[in-house]
Structure formats: structure tokens, C-alpha cells
Amino acid sequence: MPTPALRPACAALAAAVSLALALTACGGTTKKSVADDDAGAHASHAKADPHAPTKKGLTVAFLPKQVNNPYFTVADKGGEQALKQLGSSYKEVGPNSATDTSGQVSYVNTLTQQQVDGIAVSAQDPGALCTALKQAMKNGIKVVTYDSDTNTGCRDVFVSQAGAEALGRSQVQLLGRQLGYKGEIAILSAAQTATNQNTWIGFMKDELKKPRYKDMKLVTTAYGNDDAQQSFQQTQGLLQEHPRLAGIISPTTVGIKAAAQYLSGSKYKGKVRLTGLGTPDDMRRYVKNGTVDAFELWDPAKLGALAAHASVALSSGQITGRRGETFEAGSLGTFTLGDKGVIDLGAPTVFDRDNIDRYRF
Numbered sequence: 001m002p003t004p005a006l007r008p009a010c011a012a013l014a015a016a017v018s019l020a021l022a023l024t025a026c027g028g029t030t031k032k033s034v035a036d037d038d039a040g041a042h043a044s045h046a047k048a049d050p051h052a053p054t055k056k057g058l059t060v061a062f063l064p065k066q067v068n069n070p071y072f073t074v075a076d077k078g079g080e081q082a083l084k085q086l087g088s089s090y091k092e093v094g095p096n097s098a099t100d101t102s103g104q105v106s107y108v109n110t111l112t113q114q115q116v117d118g119i120a121v122s123a124q125d126p127g128a129l130c131t132a133l134k135q136a137m138k139n140g141i142k143v144v145t146y147d148s149d150t151n152t153g154c155r156d157v158f159v160s161q162a163g164a165e166a167l168g169r170s171q172v173q174l175l176g177r178q179l180g181y182k183g184e185i186a187i188l189s190a191a192q193t194a195t196n197q198n199t200w201i202g203f204m205k206d207e208l209k210k211p212r213y214k215d216m217k218l219v220t221t222a223y224g225n226d227d228a229q230q231s232f233q234q235t236q237g238l239l240q241e242h243p244r245l246a247g248i249i250s251p252t253t254v255g256i257k258a259a260a261q262y263l264s265g266s267k268y269k270g271k272v273r274l275t276g277l278g279t280p281d282d283m284r285r286y287v288k289n290g291t292v293d294a295f296e297l298w299d300p301a302k303l304g305a306l307a308a309h310a311s312v313a314l315s316s317g318q319i320t321g322r323r324g325e326t327f328e329a330g331s332l333g334t335f336t337l338g339d340k341g342v343i344d345l346g347a348p349t350v351f352d353r354d355n356i357d358r359y360r361f
Contacts, residue, residue, distance in 0.1 A: 048325045052317045056087030060118035060311045061111050062304070065148065065194075066098040066226060071253040071279060071300055072122065074361050075147065078301030079120060082308035085330065090308070091116070098226035098254075099191050101128045108132035112139055118311035120304075121155075122147035126195045130154040142314035146307035148196040156314050156321040157341040159307045161298045162348045164196070167251070168203025170296060170348060171276055172213070175247045178273040178293050181212055183246025186238045187221040188231060188259055188276075190252040200251050219245070224255045231258035239268055250276035256295060260286035280351050280359040287356050294352040301361060303345055306332055310343060 062079050064072035072094075080090040093111070095103030101124045109132050111119055119141055123129050126149065133143050133154045146159040161167070175185060187204065189197045201221065208218055219242050224231025231254055239245055250256035256276040260283060263269050269291050278295045286292045309329035310319070319325040321341040328334055335343050351359065 046317070046320050048318060048320045048322065050318050050326055054086060054312060054318070055316045058083075058086075058088040058117040058312060058315050060088060060090060060120060060308060061116045062090065062092045062094075062307075063104060063107050063111070063119060063121040064092070064094045065104075065122045065124050067092065067094040067096060069098065069226065069254065070282060072147075074279065075300035075304035075307075078299075078304030079308040080304075081301075082305035082330065083312070086308070086312050088117075088308075088312060098124060101125045101193075105129055105132045108136060112136045112141060115139065116141060117315050118142040118144065120144045120146055120159075120307040120311055121150075123150045123195065124148070124191065125193045126151050127154075142311055144307050144311045144314070146303055148194055150195075152340045155341075157310050157319070157337060157343055159303060159310055159343045159345065161196075161300075161303050161345050163344055164199045165203050167277075167296075167348060168200035169207040170350075171200070171249050171251060172204050172207040174275045174294055174296065174350065175249055175273060176213060176216060178275065179216065179247050182215040184217050184219045184242055184244050185247040185249065186219055186242060186245055188234055188238065188248055188250040188252075188255045189221055189223050190226040190255060192223050197251055204249065224252070224258065226252055226254045228254055228258045231255040232262050235259040235262040239266075239272065245272055247273040247275070250274065250278075252276070253278050253282060253297070256292075257282045257286075260291050264289060264291040277348075278351075279361055280356050281361060283351065284356055287351070287353055294350055296348040296350045298345055298348050299361065302332060305329070306335070306343065306345055310335075 060083055062076045076092050083090040093107045104124055108129060112135055119136060123145055129150055137143055143155040144157055145155045149158040187201060222234040222238055224234045248259055250259050256278040259274055263272060263274055264286055274292050275295045277297050283295055306329055313319045313327040318327045323337055323339055325337045326334055337343055
């Protein structure tokens, strides 16, 4: 409940937020708006001080693409633990559907009204959140994207799970080795607008242009919208429409699990190869029963923890989001910001029958 002295300010903020919502609902994406979104969030002349003391008592909100998604549950728990160690508070909000973009916008506006110190968000769409996130930044809130980025100017930094190029190419390399570099393949992705998925897929297609893949052909890309049932049905549809399909890449934890579930109970088990990005706990049974040979992923708990550290470093003035700035992230080590404020977590880990029991997440 705001005090009488704060009510005018809150009313003004609510009006601004309402205007932002209206603009988001009514406005289309134009070339100019995209250019503005990519112009960079760092128009101020603030300078980073890597030796500035780490602030305590901050509140950082995690806004995943979808709450109760096993992947984001692990990632956000990593953020919660890191914030506790840093002496700050954690909260998580988010939509129940990975395609509820308007829901994500509403949550950003609510967090702005609540005046949290930082928002760590995995964007369902690169441009749809921009108006709301820019309003948050104007109100002094530090914005970190993790897992899936917005347009560059709509956040302070992006914590990338690994280099996008490495992730895209390595999934093709994994499947290529399993197929002997021959056969028709398909991709089972999440949402059509998911920035990270589309970036990886772009590198997958580029990797497939290399001579060693001359006998591998990408026949289609399907979208399961990070919904288990849709992904299961899309897998079934792929195999019906492409009877010569030899392999599937699913760069989404929901998609690869659903595809493995379908394959393991079908005549295609052991015949159609499946790889992509999954969690060891989700995929353990399918590796052990012979449905999947190998897949990969980063540690999502570390991704969430790094997002938390980056948010606190921004609030503390240790970084501003510019290339070349560095900050300490506890046991994760020291990180340097790359081009456009991107922070890479590191190389992905490949999981197979020999090592999967060493990982529990």
C-alpha cells in the first residue's frame, strides 16, 4: 500500500506503464523501432568501477519463459542460491505458457511498479518486451536477459548459456557422428520467435553446408512451442511425413524429452537418432534404454547463478554493460563482457551412457 506522499508518483508510474502496455498492444514492429531497440541500452556516460562494493539487500526478480518448466526451475534455483549468498533477495514470476508473450509483458510492468532492483528475464520474443523493459530501465531497474535475449537496446546485458555458434554447430556434429554423416534430418524447435533457438538453427544450417555433411539433408523444422504434448505430436508428424527420416535435433529441453518419449515407445527406437539440448534427469532413462546416444547442455543452475551475479554487479556499478568490463561471479570465476554486452557461460557438456550418472539436474 503506497503512502500518501508516494501516491502521486505511483499514479504517474501506473499511467506510464498503462501507456507502455497500450503501445505494446497496438504498435507493430517497424524498421525504426527495431533500429532503436538495437541502438544499445547504454546511452548514459556512467563508468564501471570493478572495485565498487557489492550492494546487499537488493531484490532481483527472475522472469523465465515459463514457470514450472524443469529447465527454468533449475536455472532460477541457481539464481536464488547466488542471491542468498550475495545478501540479496530473490523472487520468481512468469507465465504458465512458453508462448504467452503478453503475459511476460504484464509481469515486467508489475515488477516495475513494485520497484524491484533487477529483472532477469528469458524473453519469449526479441522485440515484444522492449517497451516494457525500457520503461523498467528508465525507472532504474537493471535488466539482465538469460537463456533467450531481447533486442540489444532493451536490456543491460545478456547471459548466454554458451557461444551460440558453438551450440548450433556442436548439435549437428553430434548427430552427424551418430548417423555416419548420412540421411535425412529434421529439427524440432520451441517457438518460431525464440531468439536463441533461431540463432542456433542458423548456425546448424551453416554447419550443414560443409562438405562432410553432403549426404545429410535437413528436410524441415517443426515447432512444439515448448509444450510436451505439442512436441510429442510434432515428432509423430515428422516421422509420418518423412518416412526416410534418420535423425532429429531438438534444441529445447521440453522438445527433446517429448521426442525421446515418442521414439522409445515406437518402432523407430534405435533407428531414428535423436540429439539436442536436454537435462540429464529428463534424459537419463532414454540414454539407458538405447533411445538416445548423446545430447548436450550447459549447467542451467550456473546460468541462473551467473544472471544473478550480473544483476548485482550492474546494481553495484561494477559493470554497466559495455564490452571489456569484468566482474567476479563467486565460485563461477571472473567474466568479461563481450560485444553488445554478451556474457558467455562457457562450453556445453556432452552427456552419454558413460557420464550421465555423474550429473543430477
